[in-house]
Amino acid sequence: MELKKELVLVAVLVSVSVVLEKTVTVQGEGTCVGFYSRRCPRAESIVTSTVVSHLKSDPTLGAPILRMHFHDCFVRGCDASVLIAGFGTERTAGPNLNLRGYEVIDDAKEKVEALCPGVVSCADILALAARDSVVLSGGASWEVPTGRRDGRVSIGSETSTLPGPNDTVAQQINKFQDKGLNTEDLVVLAGGHTIGTSACQFFADRIYNSNGTDPSIDPSFVSFLRQICPQNQPRKRVALDTGSQFRFDTSYFANLKRGRGILRSDQVLWTHPSTRPFVNKYLATAPFNLQFANSMIKMSNIAVKTGTQGEIRIKCSAIN
Numbered sequence: 101m102e103l104k105k106e107l108v109l110v111a112v113l114v115s116v117s118v119v120l121e122k123t124v125t126v127q128g129e130g131t132c133v134g135f136y137s138r139r140c141p142r143a144e145s146i147v148t149s150t151v152v153s154h155l156k157s158d159p160t161l162g163a164p165i166l167r168m169h170f171h172d173c174f175v176r177g178c179d180a181s182v183l184i185a186g187f188g189t190e191r192t193a194g195p196n197l198n199l200r201g202y203e204v205i206d207d208a209k210e211k212v213e214a215l216c217p218g219v220v221s222c223a224d225i226l227a228l229a230a231r232d233s234v235v236l237s238g239g240a241s242w243e244v245p246t247g248r249r250d251g252r253v254s255i256g257s258e259t260s261t262l263p264g265p266n267d268t269v270a271q272q273i274n275k276f277q278d279k280g281l282n283t284e285d286l287v288v289l290a291g292g293h294t295i296g297t298s299a300c301q302f303f304a305d306r307i308y309n310s311n312g313t314d315p316s317i318d319p320s321f322v323s324f325l326r327q328i329c330p331q332n333q334p335r336k337r338v339a340l341d342t343g344s345q346f347r348f349d350t351s352y353f354a355n356l357k358r359g360r361g362i363l364r365s366d367q368v369l370w371t372h373p374s375t376r377p378f379v380n381k382y383l384a385t386a387p388f389n390l391q392f393a394n395s396m397i398k399m400s401n402i403a404v405k406t407g408t409q410g411e412i413r414i415k416c417s418a419i420n
């Protein structure tokens with residue numbers, strides 16, 4: 101019975117993708133939808149069924165997998181360099197220490213390798229798994245262009261290009277522009293915080309400060325956050341989208357309007373005039389789902405390696 105349920109869910113994912121294919125048509129240079137249709141036609145369904153299996157056991161993995169893909173693309177492009185283990189790699193750098201879900205990618209890779217050795221890249225598996233994590237959390241699907249190859253370099257110090265929890269709007273816009281993404285992409289992709297959590301240490305100064313609390317926070321929300329995040333427990337975690345931690349929806353934007361953004365980098369999207377119109381725009385579900393898909397496709401093609409560049413790793417955690 102459980103297997104039947106999984107198969108039905110996989111079929112739903114595929115059918116939703118087909119429906120949205122007519123509206124989401126963005127392609128990246130060197131990548132295309134259906135890249136493995138001849139050399140490994142079951143690759144995408146294997147990734148999907150693997151993500152389904154893991155998220156069924158642990159629904160909290162959806163957000164970390166999505167975040168992992170984002171963190172990969174913002175450093176050296178979408179080349180799975182974040183998956184490489186070892187001293188001094190991206191994986192061991194501060195911004196990535198809380199990443200989870202590596203076992204999901206490794207599991208999918210092992211299954212694909214057993215069927216099609218040396219064909220499907222870890223970078224593509226991560227991009228597909230991020231999409232599937234959104235869908236399994238209640239978001240809409242999209243066709244993922246594939247054909248990326250894996251990088252052979254991973255340097256922890258390069259994670260400084262990642263947006264930080266206390267970045268201003270100007271800093272965030274600059275970091276996104278450096279990757280070929282615009283202000284609308286910034287706001288829409290920040291909407292991925294509709295699922296997942298943050299450690300209290302990343303916003304403690306907003307609710308515990310000798311000069312008073314952050315004035316952009318709803319005062320009634322401060323006491324709520326203090327209950328969850330006592331001053332002596334900085335590693336405790338709180339939902340980034342209060343009341344909707346596991347559901348991919350637009351309540352994240354509604355919470356920003358109410359002064360209930362958790363991270364400073366989130367809340368300033370509402371208080372800054374250049375980003376507030378986009379927050380208002382994506383309070384509506386349909387526009388958000390469509391633009392999130394387009395922005396994800398755009399992001400997933402940052403500095404991709406194709407053709408003879410890079411390699412197809414046999415194990416995602418190590419170069420060949």
